[in-house]
Amino acid sequence: MNNVINSEFFEALTSLEKERGIPASYLIEKISNAIAIAIKRDMGGSDNTIVEIDPVKNRFYVAVRKNVVEEVTDPETEITLADATKYSKVAHIGGVIEIPLETKQFGRIAAQSAKHVIRQGISEAEKGQLVQKYQDKKYEIISVPILKIDEVKGNATVEIDKTEAILPKSEQVPGEELQEGQRVMVYVVDVLTSGKNPKLMLSRTHPGLIKRLFEMHTPEIKDGTVEIKAVSREAGSRTKIAVWSKDENVDAVGACIGPKGTRVSAIVEELGGEKIDVIKYSEKPEELIAAALSPAEVTKVLIDPTGAKACKVIVPDSQLSLAIGNKGQNVRLAARLTGWKIDIGPESQAQQIIDEVEQLRAQTEAAIDKAVDDLFAEDEEE
Numbered sequence: 580m581n582n583v584i585n586s587e588f589f590e591a592l593t594s595l596e597k598e599r600g601i602p603a604s605y606l607i608e609k610i611s612n613a614i615a616i617a618i619k620r621d622m623g624g625s626d627n628t629i630v631e632i633d634p635v636k637n638r639f640y641v642a643v644r645k646n647v648v649e650e651v652t653d654p655e656t657e658i659t660l661a662d663a664t665k666y667s668k669v670a671h672i673g674g675v676i677e678i679p680l681e682t683k684q685f686g687r688i689a690a691q692s693a694k695h696v697i698r699q700g701i702s703e704a705e706k707g708q709l710v711q712k713y714q715d716k717k718y719e720i721i722s723v724p725i726l727k728i729d730e731v732k733g734n735a736t737v738e739i740d741k742t743e744a745i746l747p748k749s750e751q752v753p754g755e756e757l758q759e760g761q762r763v764m765v766y767v768v769d770v771l772t773s774g775k776n777p778k779l780m781l782s783r784t785h786p787g788l789i790k791r792l793f794e795m796h797t798p799e800i801k802d803g804t805v806e807i808k809a810v811s812r813e814a815g816s817r818t819k820i821a822v823w824s825k826d827e828n829v830d831a832v833g834a835c836i837g838p839k840g841t842r843v844s845a846i847v848e849e850l851g852g853e854k855i856d857v858i859k860y861s862e863k864p865e866e867l868i869a870a871a872l873s874p875a876e877v878t879k880v881l882i883d884p885t886g887a888k889a890c891k892v893i894v895p896d897s898q899l900s901l902a903i904g905n906k907g908q909n910v911r912l913a914a915r916l917t918g919w920k921i922d923i924g925p926e927s928q929a930q931q932i933i934d935e936v937e938q939l940r941a942q943t944e945a946a947i948d949k950a951v952d953d954l955f956a957e958d959e960e961e
Contacts, residue, residue, distance in 0.1 A: 589634045601704045607632045609700030614641060618680070627656065629677060642677040710777045712740065713770045720791040725761050737765065739779065750782040753815040755851050764849055766791060783850075784814035792849060793820065796842045799834040806831075808860040811915035815853055817908060819871060819916045823860035832857050858916075868892065868921060871913035875902035878926055881933065884940035889920035891932050896925040 592603040611630040618628050618641070627644035645658040647670050658678070663670035670676050716739075723737040723744075733748035735757050746765055751757065766788035769780040782788065789810050799805040805824050812818040824831035835857045836843045843855055858870040868890060869877035875898045883889040894902045902923050903910050914921050924932045 586637050588639075589637055592634065595701070599705060600708055601701065603634060605704055606701065607634065609704070613694075613700065618643070640679065642679045644675055644677055647672055647674045647676060706776060709742070710770065710772050713767075713777050713779055716767045716779070717770050718767060718787060718791075720764050720766050720788055720795070722762050722764055725757055725759055725763065727759055728757060737763075737781070744779045744781060746781045746783065750784050752783050752851055752853070755783070755815065764788065764792065784812075786810040786812045786818075789818050789820060789846075789855075792846045793822075793835055793842075796837070796845055797835050799824070799829060799831075804829050805834050809916050811912045813908060813912065815851065817854045817856070817904075817912060818850075819856045819858065819873075819912045821858050821860040821867070821871070821916055832859050864890070864917070864919060867917050868913065868919055871916045872902050872909065872921075872923075875909065877902070878929070879933075881936045884936070884943045887920070888918065889922070891922045891924060891936060893924055893926055893929045893932055896927050899923065899925045 592606050595601050595606060596603045611632055614630045615628040619626065629640070629642045629644060631638070631640040645656055647660055647663045648657045649660070649672060651657045651659055658676065660670060660672055663676050666678050667676045721739065723739055726736045726738055726743065728735050733751070735746040735751065737744050737746055757763065763783065765781040765783055766785045767779055768782050768785055768787070771778045771780060789812060790807050793807060794800045797805065800807065804826050805822055807820060808823050809821040810818065820835070822831040822835055824834070843857060847853060847855055856873050858873055861867045861870065864882060865880040868880050869892070872892065872894070875894055877892055877894055879893040881891045881893070892902070901909070910921050910923055
């Protein structure tokens with residue numbers, strides 16, 4: 580027997596597909612499985628349950644397959660020929676028939692069980708789609724409107740694809756006063772999939788925000804001509820970014836700054852006035868370190884001869900405070916950008932600094948020479 584379902588059932592599926600983006604075919608599969616489970620659990624049915632839902636014909640067909648036998652030993656899977664002929668005129672011993680079921684035969688418990696599984700399937704589908712949608716945004720920046728600000732905690736609630744997300748106070752730029760209705764750029768640090776619903780970890784302090792903003796405003800970065808090599812940032816205060824061009828005819832720094840500074844100015848404005856130093860990347864540590872201490876001028880960079888990835892930098896006396904920066908910020912950011920430990924000294928003490936480095940170099944060379952001599956001396960004794 581075919582059970583014709585009210586068209587509202589299929590209209591509901593179509594509505595879910597349009598409003599929530601869940602394919603009707605996916606829901607139909609889940610509903611079919613749910614009904615089959617309900618029959619097996621609550622009606623003593625077998626695994627040979629047939630559930631067919633046809634949205635084109637608005638048809639809902641549910642049946643149980645049974646083997647036709649002379650004598651029934653398992654009522655759940657077998658039926659006598661006499662009973663089988665009530666459902667099929669061509670039934671015969673050894674054959675299989677389908678026994679259609681009316682929806683009302685499922686009973687209240689079975690229906691509730693089916694509804695639960697259906698709701699669970701819909702929930703899983705929504706979560707799966709949301710996770711995929713969020714994963715596509717990972718490590719990207721998106722413009723979001725601020726819906727509200729928590730007056731106590733300072734967290735900002737933003738909207739992403741009609742879904743609310745939280746920008747924690749700790750991930751907001753220090754000193755920045757966000758307002759309801761304002762649009763801001765946020766960086767998607769990660770996607771948390773544990774729990775009932777996936778959650779986006781958003782930030783406006785992450786260095787990744789700087790990279791993506793420069794990619795957005797600099798065509799040469801988009802097409803691969805210019806590459807961002809490193810970023811160091813103290814959000815709300817200052818950022819240093821090292822860039823390099825694979826085309827010797829393209830000025831990487833100039834490309835990022837833009838005509839009359841328009842490109843970098845747009846980024847500074849987005850970040851509420853945060854200072855940005857764009858420097859040219861170099862494979863030579865001395866050149867990279869000198870550039871990283873911008874806007875200060877550097878007289879000389881002396882690399883630690885011990886190989887400790889440390890250096891001493893000499894700057895004009897008038898540039899000492901600028902090189903170090905307010906509370907050591909400039910040299911701290913330069914050290915993070917380059918990966919080198921930087922010790923700064925004034926030009927008035929240049930000779931003393933050079934002598935210290937040369938003395939350390941001599942001690943290092945002497946230690947190496949001694950180690951080699953000792954090694955060969957041991958070989959000769961052997």
